[in-house]
Amino acid sequence: MEYNGHPLLTKGCDAAVSDKDNDMLKTEDKQPKKAATKDAAAIERLGVAAYRRASVQPTSTPVADDLGGKKRRFGHSDAEPKVKITRRTLYRQRELIYITIPFILYGLLFYYVPLGGWLMAFQNYKPQLGLLGSEFVGLKYFKQIFGDKVFLGVIRNTLMMGIINLVLSFGFAIGFALLLNEVRLKHPKKFVQTVSYLPHFLSWIIVTGIVRDMLSMQSGIVNEILVNIGIFDQPVNFFANKDYFWWIVGFSNVWKETGWNSIIYLAAITAINPEMYEAASLDGAGRFGKMWHVTLPGIKSTIFILLLMNLGNVLNVGFEIQYLLGNDLIRSVSETIDIYVLKWGISQANFSIGTAAGIFKSVVSIVLIFLANSAAKSAGEERLF
Amino acid sequence: MSQLNLDLKPKMDLAARTAAENEPKKKRRRKKILMGDLIFTIVNTLLLSLMVVVTLYPILNTLAVSFNDGLDALRGGIYLIPRTFSLKNYKTVLQMNNLLIGARNSVLRTAIAAILHLGLTALLAYVLSVKEFVFKKPVSLFYVMTMYVNAGLIPTFLLFKSLNLTNSFLVYIIPGMIAAFNLLVLRTYMSSLPSSLRESAQIDGANHLTIFWKIYCPICKPVFATIALFIAVWHWSSWFDNMIYNRSNSELTTLQYELMKLLSSVSSQTSSGSAYGNTTQSVAITPTSIRAAATIVTSMPIVILYPFLQRYFVTGLTIGGVKE
Incomplete structure (x- = not known):
């Protein structure tokens, strides 16, 4: 028991001391400050203590060790204990650690x-030469894609669809x-929800199929309605006109995801203090007024954080919907x-050109996230990291 | 003091007077608010009804077309109720061999992925929820980074090729096992559980795997259901990996990919009424009706299931929305 005279010396580091005695813990709690100042010395001495314990009293099991560690932490009342390696x-x-290792290996292999x-x-990448053997060409392919009118158009399309999607999906979901x-x-609400x-549970393949049906020239309901109320003189082939495509993509997204995206806002709304509504009523606000002046400001921070998360994804408009709905006329x-x-x-x-274009997208996405984050920081709003 | 009284008196008089005058005004104002609320309620109801109609109509229309006779459907004008009822479309769809293979593979990959990915993600989430774990921060960061940094299609494609994952069923299962978002949801949930749960088990001599399996898994059932649903929906809907990695092998096809081939082959033809498949059959089966039937068959499993899981995915998304 000799070394138990200094259990507080190990305080501040997470190493185990097998002190189960309650009175020991009490003495420890009495002098937390004193112990904290001795941290540095404690860590040095710890090695000795650990060595002694290992050699002198091999009966201390890891479980008992854990217990000691934990009890000390309660005394600490630290939410996130600093753990020294x-x-x-x-x-x-x-x-x-054993459990984590396979996950790290897996993550390295598949993500990094x-x-x-x-x-x-x-590089002028040739699969038979491999990554190490291929000829290094510097920025040749980047110059090539940025000199390519098609690629510039592609960037414009991606950006425009990204922005349209962002604005529409936010507007509609909120x-x-x-x-x-x-x-x-209650019940109608549940039903609508x-x-x-x-x-959301339909795949893009199905959704694009449905969109095509609804917009079709021969039997599409949209054309039928638009002609009947006199907006168009005759059915329009939506998929042959370049003006419509971005909006078709935007509204397909709205159709598919509005309900799903609203979940998070609805959750945020439930967190608003009901007294705010009462106060607004006393001030003479009607239902619209309450919605506008209480609910909307109440979910402002949620909106901001989601906006931030989505800004980085502006270029990730994906390709599923465009690939499935596009055709040669509107390529x-x-x-x-x-x-x-x-x-x-x-x-x-x-592969080289494909990778170069992919890098461009990834880099722009990361830059966008950081820009949005620092903008939010300087505006004093909620931020991601 | 006297000044104050002087000041107050006329004001109070004024207040008394205006209060009397305001009585009808107040009533009018309250009436105005009530009117405004009524209009608001009506507009709100209309908008939400419109939303329900816009959401449901395309699906119900597809359903109606799928139960309608193919040639008859070509005349158009089918909205919510089939005009000439027929089950031919479904019979044809269910006899398509590729579709059946695709269905088998889709069910398999969805089930395996939902269980395996969920289990592994949960295990890692458990480890990362242990507050005193020394590598908690770096490992979390290691996976959170993958949300933002993406190598892109080509390097991934070449990696899978060199790992011999292409042209095999494994390409549906092995990649994407640990999705950072799911990991964060699970970790957040597990961290919110009292750590005394784990500690008391440790006192009883349980190791971490036992604690995870015997204590955390049962408690986390609701959030597990959420994540399993997310994974399952993703796998059920995905077709891109099929197209890129397993295009040539018809044994490895999935339902969505088959549906895509069906839809694109059909949409490239004009719907002039060219009969699909068996032309000797007297009752014609048209691309439109086949497409409708295939759409319904493909979307049915998840559409039937999701209302029962609603509670779960709402919780899950709410947890996920919390700042990491």
């Missing part, structure tokens, strides 16, 4: 190793959440960066 902690947490493939963009929140009857989630407005990568990389097997 020592041989002792590593040994004590070896099980957690492919990043090495970015080298291809700077609007829908606000309106739904005003429904007082359930219906609104439905399209110049329907192609996105992802389709460009697919076309050059997979179909033409020009």
Whole structure:
């Protein structure tokens, strides 16, 4: 028990001391400050203590060690204890480490190793020569794609569709959440909500099929309605006119995801203090006034954080919908960066160009996220990191 | 003091007077608010009804067309109710061999992925929820980074090729096992559980795997259901990996990819009424009706399931929306 005279010396580091005695813990709590100042010395001495314990009293099991550690932490009342890496902690947490190792290997292989493939963009990559043997050409392919009118058009398409999607999906999701929140009857509300989630569960293949049916010239309901109320003189072929495509993509997105995206806003709305509504009523606000002046400001921070998260995804308008809805007539407005990568990389097997275009997209996305984040920071709003 | 009184008196008089005058005004104002609320309610109801109609109509229309006789459907004018009822479309769809293989593969990949990916993500989430774990921060960051940094299609494609994942069923299962978003949701949920749960088990001598399996898994069932649903929806809907990696092998086809081939082959033809498949059959089956039937068959499983899981995915998304 000799070394138990100084259990507080190990305070501040997470190494285990096998002190189960309650009175020991009490003495420890009495002098937390004193102990904290001795941290540095404690860590040095710890090695000795650990060595002694290991040799003198091998009966202390890891479980008992854990217990000691935990009890001390309660005394600390630290939410996130600072843990120092020592041989002792590593040994004590070896099980957690063993579990983590395969995950790290997996993550390295599937998420980080492919990043090495970015080298291809700077090489005249030949699969038979490999990454190390291919000729290095510097920025040749970047110059090539930025001199390519098609690629510039592709960037424009991606950006425009991204912005249209962002604005429409935010507007509709927030609007829908606000309106739904005003429904007082429980069952109709539930029904509308359930219906609104439905399209999220349909794949893009099905959704684009439906969109095509609805917009078709022969039997599409949209054409029928538009002609009947006199907006168009005759049915329009929506998929032959370049003006419509971005909006078709935008509204397909709205149709599919509005209900789903509103979930998070509805959750945020439930967190608003009901007294705010009472106060607004006393001030003479009607239902619209309450929605506008209480609910909307109440979910402002949620809107901001989601906006931030989505800004980085502006270029990730994907390609599924564009790939499925596009056709030769409107190729110049329907192609996105992802389709460009697919076309050059997979179909033409020009890996270097495909990779260069992919890098461009990734880099712009990351830059956008950081820009948005620092903008939010300087505006004093909620931010991501 | 006297000044104050002087000041107050006329004001109070004024207040008393205006209060009397305001009585009808107040009533009018309240009436105005009530009118405004009524208009608001009506507009709100109309807008939401419109939304329901816009959401449901295309699906119900597809359903109606799928149950309608093919040639008859070509005349157009089918809205919500089939005009000439027929089950031919479904019979044809269910006899398509590729579609059946695709259905088998889709069900398999969805089930395996939902269980395997969920299990592994949950295990890692458990490890990362242990507050005193020394590598908690770096490992979390390691995976959160993958949300933002993406190598892109080509390097990934070449990696899978060199790992012999192309042209195999494994390409549906192995990649994307740990999605950072799901990991964060699970970790957040597990971190919110009292750590005494884990500690008391540790006192009883349980190791982490046992604690995870015996204590955390049962508690986390609701959030597990959420994540399993997310994974399942993703796998059920995906077709891109099929097109890129397993295009040539018809044994590895998935339902969505088959549907895509069906839809694109059909849409490239004009719907002039060219009969699909068996032309000797007297009852014609048209591309439009086949497409409708295939759409319904493909979307049915998840559409039937999701209303029952609604509670779960709402919780999950709410947790996920919390700042990391």
